[in-house]
Amino acid sequence: MPRRELLTGNEAVAQAVALANAQVIGIYPITPQTTIIEKICDLAAKGAFHPRIIHVESEHSAMAAVIGAAFTGARTFTATSSQGLALMHELLHWAGGGRLPIVLANVNRAMAPGWSIWTDQNDSLSQRDTGWMQFYCESAQEVLDTTLLAFRVSERVMVPSMVVLDAFVLSHTSEPTEVPDADTVAQFLPKYEAPYRLDVEKPCSFGALLRPPFYQEVRAKLQEAMEGALKEIDEADQLWRKLTGRGWGIVSGYRHEDADILFVTSATTASTARVVIDRLRVEGIKIGGLKVRVFRPFPFEELRRALAGRRLAIIFDRNLSYGHHGIFAQEIKSALYGWRGAPPVSCYVGGLGGRDVTPESIEGMVRRSLGERNGELFSWVR
């Protein structure tokens, strides 16, 4: 039987990792991720699962260690934040290019300097092109379910997954969460059998020099796997819905069926947006919400379908590509370019370094977008 517990986002990650019976876990502390690895060590100490925990000396070595373990065919996990994820950068490429189904939880935290421990998405979005799937979560329940889904999908398409959650707002906020039982998880996540691994019976090298005739072919296969992953994510989501009654979609809408205007965002801001949408609906403004949950692989079709024929899309980014604008906005616009159903788009950037994104600031964005637009690339939310 599933049990209901009060879990923080970070505890939800740890519970999922234990339910998945991850075999090798590389750990290194960084605020606000630390409580994930503490909880994992606690669960392992209490015998909830029996992983090999490697207490490395840096995030770089944490990723190196799980890469080594993944090459033996083990189910592997690690967690980090911000500077730690940036330190891993080289090895994120190694895991993606190596086609290893590693799952990593990244707690979104702003990059220094100056030091910040609060949320924004520049850390994970800076790793966009490393060959990892990225899932942005909104609640402890979604975090738990998505971590399990990440293991399943990664192991089916042999592409690593990053489960992303906001610092403190989600990582350290307790919510009632349903923890599935082991039988349900077993039906969803079978024992992992690696299609290739280091094997003394079949000696071969992994990662050897790839000359120009081969390199691009290998990368084309990674792209193919990424493209195929959306279908796997959808199937896994459907199966989970069948087993637990919960599904999260690839993108998910709120009061969007009849909406003229869609407020598009990701992660915990989507929760705040729902309150504002309800408020504005009372006023008669036909607005709905759209949450982008899967960022890599990028859901072109799902976004086009969701945005078809709307009068306006308002995109809010808790991140910024300096010299350009919000990263979700750039990507969503790339999905809409040259497509006849494309709505006009109004872009906002705010909430950096943990600045609160309040119902009032979201309402402000909507009202401003409904007024005169002056054609600027984006507006700051201050």
Added chain:
Amino acid sequence: MYTKPRLQGRPIWHVPDEEIYSKGHLACPGCGVAISARLALKILGRKTILVVPACCFAVIDGPFPHSAAGVPLLHCAFETAAATASGVRAGLASRGDTDTRVVAWAGDGGTYDIGFQALSAAAERNEDILYVCYDNEAYMNTGIQRSGATPFSAWTTTTPAYPGKLEHKKDLGAIMIAHRIPYFATACVSYVDDFLGKFRKAREIRGFRFIHLLSSCSPGWKISEADSIESGFLAVRSRVFPLMEVEDGGSTRRITVNPAPVPVRRYLERQGRFKHLKDGDIDAIQQHVDRRWAELASRFDLPKPAPSHAAPAAARGAFPGADGLARLLQAHAATLSEREREFIRELLSSMWNNPAYASQSDQDLVGLAITLSQLAGSF
């Protein structure tokens, strides 16, 4: 066709005949690491996984789809050999495999410099891996740039001005020994028997083991391809690279081979990377080497001297082939070059101090061989 010398029907080097490391690798002629890999794998066996960061060996093993290693080989990022090998160990353990040997095989750049943080941490965790640093004393794969392992005064492309590198080589051995790991050794393929004995010992010990190989590089040291083994002899005999081992976190510290010393000049003068040195420079290097040796000799056990008179009593009359061996040595002495004589002398002396020949009958045989070689007069 070369035939391995035999004593009582057994090869005098206990080198397994099986070749695991195959032909067709991409090493330069005379490359020290190619010889090292071939010999080390004979001892480590096929149930071994190599973890190789960016270094010459990552190229030597061959580009996709080729691999010369003969065992699974995982290429890893430059600075991650120790961390990746730790992960491989844990992954195997999670499958119930605790027998397969996990060996990190890295150059000096990946060990002394960029990979040092991960190395120190893996040693501190006492990971059950063997870390082998084949030290050719510079970034040779990228074309001879200075590393933390480059010796004082050596020419490299990034220390081109006289007198070459201004600093002494990092004392990695002291640092690794300070980690109090189960096994630390230095070795060089020029001393085959010592080399093999150390790999044999490291193979059986659990926990973190570190073997530091001096690995000659003909383009980088600017030596003849034929001088690879000779340069190793001179490195050890000049005491530039003492052969030692430390067990049980420091409880046993031994110099394993202690041949009659030669001046450092003899080691330096054969290598183009030192050809700019003046007499005063060489004197300074000699003083540095002497100081280091005195330090070592005060803290390490020295090998027992090889017998110089009669054969051990127990061997007298117990070895029917003694006359035959004496005749063989005498017959061939005249035809041997100086280098070959030196080689045989070193070999016998290292066998005498090698625990692989610890049994009384082995010691008798080796002692007898040394005695006979001395009686033969030319050795």
